Amino acid sequence: MRFSKPLRSFILLAALGGLALTRAADLKLPNAEKSLRFAIIGDSGTGGKPQFEVGRLMAEYRATFSYDFVVMLGDNIYGGQSPADFKRKFEDPYAPLLSAGVKFFAALGNHDSTSERFYKPFNMDGRRYYNYKRDDVEFFALDSNYMGPEQLNWLREQLKKSGAKWKICYFHHPLYSDGRKHGPDLDLRRLLEPLFIEMGVNVVLTGHEHFYERVKPKSGITYFVLGNSGELRPGNLRKSADVDRGFDTDQAFGLMEVSGDELHFQIVARSGQTVDNGVLTLPKKK
Numbered sequence: 001m002r003f004s005k006p007l008r009s010f011i012l013l014a015a016l017g018g019l020a021l022t023r024a025a026d027l028k029l030p031n032a033e034k035s036l037r038f039a040i041i042g043d044s045g046t047g048g049k050p051q052f053e054v055g056r057l058m059a060e061y062r063a064t065f066s067y068d069f070v071v072m073l074g075d076n077i078y079g080g081q082s083p084a085d086f087k088r089k090f091e092d093p094y095a096p097l098l099s100a101g102v103k104f105f106a107a108l109g110n111h112d113s114t115s116e117r118f119y120k121p122f123n124m125d126g127r128r129y130y131n132y133k134r135d136d137v138e139f140f141a142l143d144s145n146y147m148g149p150e151q152l153n154w155l156r157e158q159l160k161k162s163g164a165k166w167k168i169c170y171f172h173h174p175l176y177s178d179g180r181k182h183g184p185d186l187d188l189r190r191l192l193e194p195l196f197i198e199m200g201v202n203v204v205l206t207g208h209e210h211f212y213e214r215v216k217p218k219s220g221i222t223y224f225v226l227g228n229s230g231e232l233r234p235g236n237l238r239k240s241a242d243v244d245r246g247f248d249t250d251q252a253f254g255l256m257e258v259s260g261d262e263l264h265f266q267i268v269a270r271s272g273q274t275v276d277n278g279v280l281t282l283p284k285k286k
Contacts, residue, residue, distance in 0.1 A: 074109025
């Protein structure tokens, strides 16, 4: 029996056990040829049903938007750190992605053990902080649990050496946040923000707050908070003039695509709803 294309998509999602009947056709990104594509998750490692549902939706989107790696913003494994915990809170929820060869690059959160840096699928290679380059984008994964002089000096040197068109820093604790529970880490902001401005950082990704928030640009830098890929704190986002877009009623993950001077982003809720999307453009050189 031959099914129509919409019905085939429905049957595929049902077989995957997906929460939503939303199709990957809801993609809001250009999906341009030869662009750099990646996904983002934060505060994910609960092992609960919502994490699995987000993981399945990530795999569904990848069928259309073929990304090769995922950025993890900390709190990757809550609670126990046994092999069974890593399986239930990471390997099983993202099994379709891992089996397809998708790489995960983790930063450490306050609920993470520092020993996670030795867990091979997190690709930290034993380091608390590290950097890597993909096309015109360089990523700097930081450990915001302890931002000591050694890490700051390393970051300054690596940013200074970077010739990348886009510089993206990611770590756990947000410099800007309108969360009722935590709010911004002002001490961390005093340490990092002047360096980010001086060295031309374009985008900062953080977690910790269990919601999604895009902050209005500060000194040319766009700050994203995405800490609801497993955990969720409903109603925790305060109304603020600083919020460009916020979402605190469901779990979510992010997708980004970089092509030339443009970075496109889309944030997708567990229900399949797109809760934010847009494009950032590099300023023209004078």
